[in-house]
Amino acid sequence: MKLSTLAMAMGAMVLATGLAHAQDKTFNIWWFEDPASAQGTAWTKALEEFKSAHPDVTVNFEQKTFAQLQASGSMILNSDQAPDVLEYNKGNATAGLVASQGLLTNLDDYVTSQGWDKILNEGDLVLSRYDDKGIYGSGHVWGIPANGEYVSGFYNIDAFDKAGLKAPTTIAEWEADMDYFKKQGMTPLALGAGDTSGQHLLASLAYTKADDTWIQNYQGLKAPLDGAPYLYAAQTLIDWVGKGYISKDSTGMKDPDAALLFTSGKAPMYVSGTWNLGSFSSTIKDFKWGQFVIPTAKYSVGSTGNLWVIPKGAKNADLAAEWISQTLSPKYQTELANAGGVAIAADPATITDPVGKNAVTVFKQISDANGLGFYPDWPVPGFYDTLNQKDSGLFQGTLTPEQFVDEIKKVYDDAQENQ
Template sequence: MRFPRTMISAGAAIVSLALVLAGCGSSGGDDNDSSGDTGTGTLKLWHYESANGAMGKAWDKAIEVFKTEHPGVTVQFERKAFEQIQQNASMILASDQAPDLMEYNKGNATAGLLSSKGLLTDLSDEVAKRGWDKVLSPSLQTTARYDDKGVMGSGNWFGVPNYGEYVMVYYNKALFKQYGVAVPKTLDEMTAAMDTFVAKKVTPLGMAGAEYPAGQLYYQLALSKADRSFVDNYQLYKGSVDFKADPLKYGADTFRDWVQKGYISKQSASLKAEDMGTAFIAGKTPMIVSGSWWYGRFATEIKKFDWGTFLFPGNKLNAGSSGNLWVVPEQSKNKKLAYDFIDITMRPEIQTIMANNGGVPVKADLAKVTDPKNKELIANFDAITKADGLAFYPDWPVPGYYDVLVAGGQSLINGSKNPDQVLADLGKAYDQGVKEIKNG
């Protein structure tokens, strides 16, 4: 999960859908269907990356290249809000207003769910034809392939990622130096570092309980006591998951303990990820635990202090995966154009733009990556993937789980529920979701 999601009412969803559809017209009938010439027509493209982010910059260049190579084609690009697509994807893709190509969240609860409904094009033949499977490592392919139940890891290709992402610790080097704190290499050293900040009346860890960061920290803590079999059981349903026992119990218990010790502010229960990120940018926070998607923005916007990153201390498993997917809606009227655009985004020159702007590419020319921080970012991701250390995200297993996870994180921060109660809620929603998926 790279972006926040919020709960909205059914009425709000309808209004939002109306706004989405009102913002885009038809792609021009069947000017260029999946079997036609790719020299003319319209490519309707949606994504939700910011213009100053690594992917946004790389894909803007990809649009330029596409236009040069397809001079008779009109590109109708729209930058959508993540919420618009996330909340309304099923309705949009079942209509004749679907784009030809769009960025979409990966995992069982998102791309898997849409694939099981027949709303996404099976890309398997195109993947083999264009060699995309040769570019993407097996761990990155996991989130691109789904079986007939919508469970990731096997079956046909319903999306193509062209970047990676992972959760890490961002830290303010100036504050670490000011308070005499060294970069921790173990979880014990990290808690000792946070004790030092607390003793100086500084809250060491930025947090956002109203969106994904709380759930990701809970998961990172659980992963510190987990192995690959746990991840396979939790994410791929290869075995049972006990929410009353470690590693999940350790994750929830430790998260609450960190709140009680002052490592995390109780006021952060109502904060969103943007609040957490801007506080770090402003130099107010020693550390945040979050994903590589912040990297390019921090590199652009942080001017007054030096900052760095390190992997969550001691973990062999980390939340992370391929990036979001390029998906081609089944209703797309211009599938060949969509395939051509995906292919351009996989080229080394486009990937290198991403790398030089704080992204995690899958096929960059690393000799042309100039910034030491960017090289470190990519090197850490390579180390994780080579060690089979990607553990995906905590909200992925079943549809609707994100909202349950956010509610649980808020409860741990504000103390409205204890860890056992939160785990009971998470376990109930998980078990029900898995049962529904398996029963089809």
């Protein structure tokens, strides 16, 4: 009886060990890039190779959305539902916040053991490092970018050529272009006013009035908010809506709907980021299109790309690091560029796609001039929703430009004072 009991106990132990081993052989990965985007296209191919290289591992991929992780990232990372590796938004309010909460794996050792320090320079890693308060630029490495990105104006080259217009290089030229199309009965600029493109246009206009000190103070929470650049931006938006350059209907419009106005040829311009390059390349068939850098004195809304992060509770951190290395490899950096993405570590000689080649060139032009101004929601946790809400208020007419600045300044200054 005792032997039988012992045998049963041993059997249970073996079964438990087997189950634990099987669980260790399950690798979970999430990202939120659209399947048609350059990142989605390149990473899907990388994932197939990763699966083939690890036949003993069950690789589970889950497609997420930016909004899901923006709203629930901390909660997910602080649970047993977190994957082994996932794409996460960079910046103080997102990656910095969860790093300061102890929810991410310190990647310092992997940076050297995986050779990422040979691929990425310190400029590429500035948004990977966060201090104990979650402020970017110094401290441990908590995430790794595999691409770059920037906000620009997308424009219908055929429509511009037909009108005898060129891509604008000043705000005055941009307004003149929009005025022309408005007189032709078109809404010149498609915009998701209460979504990402709305706050990115707002920030782009603010950055036309921003100098080095303003950017450093703003992104680093180094001083109360100087609202003058945002006041100019808000006043300009109200002016553009009043002149019909932007539709009042854009108040309730989301980015996918605004993008569709551009890709269908109904609007000749759209302000958004390079994450659209892959999908625009595959969906726009009826006209030639291009990008123009939004005319600012120096700074563009943009940065290195979102980060691959490894949750603190990841069961397969080494496999996660191997995955990150695969996305940084020459093969998949070239895949990314040839899908129209902004490859951060591709050899330009290997890029055959003109969209990807141009994107890499423009990104390098901006970053070499230290002109990446980062994103407007980064400094303060929850600021993304604040800017979307207040931006919508501008378009709806429930907030004046002065009230807009007062309300975002209160949120910003409270965070700055209490950091």
